[in-house]
Amino acid sequence: MANRPEIPSDIKRSVRERCGYGCVICGAQPYDYDHIIEYEEVKCHEADNLTLLCKHHHGEKTLKNLPREIVEKANLNPFNLISENTKSRTLYYADRSVEVRIGGNVFVYEDMEEGFSFVPIQIDEEPIISFKYEKGNLLLSFQAFDRENNRIVQIIENEISHTTRVWDAEWKANKLSLREGNGRFLLRMKFEAPNILTIDKGYFHFNHTDLLLDNELLFIGNTGARMHGNKSVNCNVGMGFSGYGPYNTPWKEVKRAFRKARKNL
Secondary structure, eight states, rough: OOOOOOOOOOHHHHHHHHHHHSSSTTTTSSSEEEESSSSSHSSOOOGGGEEEEEEEHHHHHHTTOHHHHHHHHHHHHHGGGGTOOOOOEEEEEEOOOOEETTTTEEEOSSOTTOEEEEEEEETEEEEEEEEEEEEEEEEEEEEEEEETOOOOEEEEEEEEESSSSSSSEEETTTTTEEETTTTEEOOOEEEEEEEEEEEEEEEEEEEEEEEEEEEEEEETTTTTEEEEEEEESOOEEEEEOOOOOOOOOOOHHHHHHHHHHHHTT
């Protein structure tokens, strides 16, 4: 194992995409890169011989309890590609206080009472990001769409899933990155238990409103509004937007305005 070379990143990306970003048998994340025919036999990393297995199924295969034939069959029809969304993964939030960081803005709520909901981002009076404290549990919900109203990410009370129709999706520790191309983030999110959420890169859409993010800037695409350096503490709603403005503006122009706003910070 010590002398085994790393799997090249481009091969890993192609394997992730082909396997639906989760274990080919059960869809679970996180996952390992498994050599269908063992590395000791082939002595190389080839995309066609690699698949994704969760810790459980990888362990079962290593122990010879999971036959290679079952893995090969699942590899041809990965679990997550059946529904075009990944199997949900649990986020372990657990506190009465919460902090949300989005595009250089910070929204904090302390000592939430039983049954209370905190809404850091709201569009047309509908929560986009919300935390609820219920029966001693801190529950995050979030939804994001692309410009064609296809759902990118959905979190329902700490259960997260994302679309498999992306160029790449990758979990690294507690950070989820969705990309639409090499170096082009669709969305980057970081989940820090017990009570911090960070969204710092990419863009998403809801109700004729585009939100573009780049570390220290939250840009509202259809109005040109720039939000950065804001902080709220114990406000029920951190920021609220209405779906108004020239949504028919070409996407290239929206992104050009975003880049200009970023340079002018």
